[in-house]
Amino acid sequence: MSVVPGSELAAGIAPGRLKLYRGGEVRLCPHTSMSVNSGRFGLTFAVNTGSLEVNYSWLQRGADFLMTPDFSIQLQAPNRYHFEMGINSKGDTCVRTLPGNSGYLQFSELMTAATHSIRPGESIVFRNGKLESSVPLPATEPCGCPEPPPMVQASAQSPATQQPPTGTPGAITSNRDQTQPLPPDYPGQVHVEVDTPFVFSGKSVASVEPYSVAKVQLSSLPNVFFVQESIDPVVLQEKPAQVSVREEPAAQVQASSPPPSAKKAKKGFFGKLKGMFSGIFHR
Numbered sequence: 001m002s003v004v005p006g007s008e009l010a011a012g013i014a015p016g017r018l019k020l021y022r023g024g025e026v027r028l029c030p031h032t033s034m035s036v037n038s039g040r041f042g043l044t045f046a047v048n049t050g051s052l053e054v055n056y057s058w059l060q061r062g063a064d065f066l067m068t069p070d071f072s073i074q075l076q077a078p079n080r081y082h083f084e085m086g087i088n089s090k091g092d093t094c095v096r097t098l099p100g101n102s103g104y105l106q107f108s109e110l111m112t113a114a115t116h117s118i119r120p121g122e123s124i125v126f127r128n129g130k131l132e133s134s135v136p137l138p139a140t141e142p143c144g145c146p147e148p149p150p151m152v153q154a155s156a157q158s159p160a161t162q163q164p165p166t167g168t169p170g171a172i173t174s175n176r177d178q179t180q181p182l183p184p185d186y187p188g189q190v191h192v193e194v195d196t197p198f199v200f201s202g203k204s205v206a207s208v209e210p211y212s213v214a215k216v217q218l219s220s221l222p223n224v225f226f227v228q229e230s231i232d233p234v235v236l237q238e239k240p241a242q243v244s245v246r247e248e249p250a251a252q253v254q255a256s257s258p259p260p261s262a263k264k265a266k267k268g269f270f271g272k273l274k275g276m277f278s279g280i281f282h283r
Contacts, residue, residue, distance in 0.1 A: 005038040015145055024056020029086075029145035039065075042077070051086040053144050058103075068093060070129030072108045079103025084144025091129030094143040097121055107131060 003009065009018060010033040018026045018036065020043075028034055032050025036043065041062035045052075048069060058064060058077035066073040068087055075081050082101040086094045095105065097120055105118040109131055116131045118124055123137035137143060 003036060005036065008033060008035045010034075020056055022056075022058075022060075027053040027055070027145065029053070042075075047087060049087050049089055051084065051144050051146075053084040053098075055082045055098075055100075056080075070110060071126075071131075072110060074106040074108070075103060076106065081105075086143045092125060092127055093129065094123075094125040094137050094141070096123040096137055096143045 003018065009016065009028060011028040011030055013030055015030060016028040018028065018034075020026070026034075026045065029051035032052060033048065034050075034052065035046045037046075038044070042058070042064040044065045044067065046067040054066070054075075057080040058075060060077055062077050064075040064077075066075065066085075070091055071093065080100060080102045082098045083105065084096050084098060095118055097105075097118065101120045103120070107116040107118065107126075108114070109129075114131045116124075116126075116134065123139075123143070124134050125137045125141075125143075127133040127135065
């Protein structure tokens with residue numbers, strides 16, 4: 001997975017490798033945690049306790065820094081760095097340069113102004129986190145990642161088969177004729193007893209082929225499960241809807257119709273005269 005600046009990495013029971021885009025890698029030993037950050041001129045690695053191995057070439061202009069609880073280690077470019085380092089809880093810090101290392105490791109104490117340079121091919125251990133207590137690191141003393149345990153190979157020779165004592169009920173010897181029937185079983189006798197876990201995975205079911213496959217043509221078999229008569233389908237024809245007209249009584253029809261307008265009666269001379277005076281006096 002990709003690691004962004006500010007990430008914290010940790011190795012479990014197996015070593016972990018941090019590969020750099022510019023080339024090379026930093027190997028984290030088991031049970032070691034490290035934080036990674038990027039600066040303007042290089043990378044910064046911070047380790048508390050544990051062991052690691054640095055193996056990369058720093059060809060561009062700049063410098064990387066490796067921080068511990070007691071020291072600041074500067075890796076100046078351009079150089080090739082290949083070394084291993086270990087820090088314990090007491091502050092003891094060991095450094096062993098490996099073949100191919102060509103750069104100087106510049107150590108500086110964080111609490112004081114003391115400095116120390118480790119040349120290529122040199123191995124030193126600093127006791128109690130102090131540069132002044134540096135001593136050469138013996139070649140037999142481990143410093144980086146521990147060596148993996150040796151692999152134990154099983155012997156190709158099988159152990160000799162133990163012959164059961166004669167007279168044991170149900171015992172079968174190797175010189176018995178295989179064509180003879182087996183001896184009768186006794187109550188409580190156990191032939192083979194196996195104690196092993198079984199793991200089932202549903203993903204591999206599709207890849208397992210059955211032992212035998214039977215092909216049957218269903219069209220050649222009589223239909224004995226769904227016996228029914230063949231009935232011609234009936235299709236209904238669509239017809240327009242019929243609406244019946246309701247008849248109403250003639251008297252009700254005549255009552256609902258408006259009455260004809262009555263003709264106005266003709267007025268005579270005196271009627272007109274009366275109407276004129278009523279219009280003048282508003283009566």
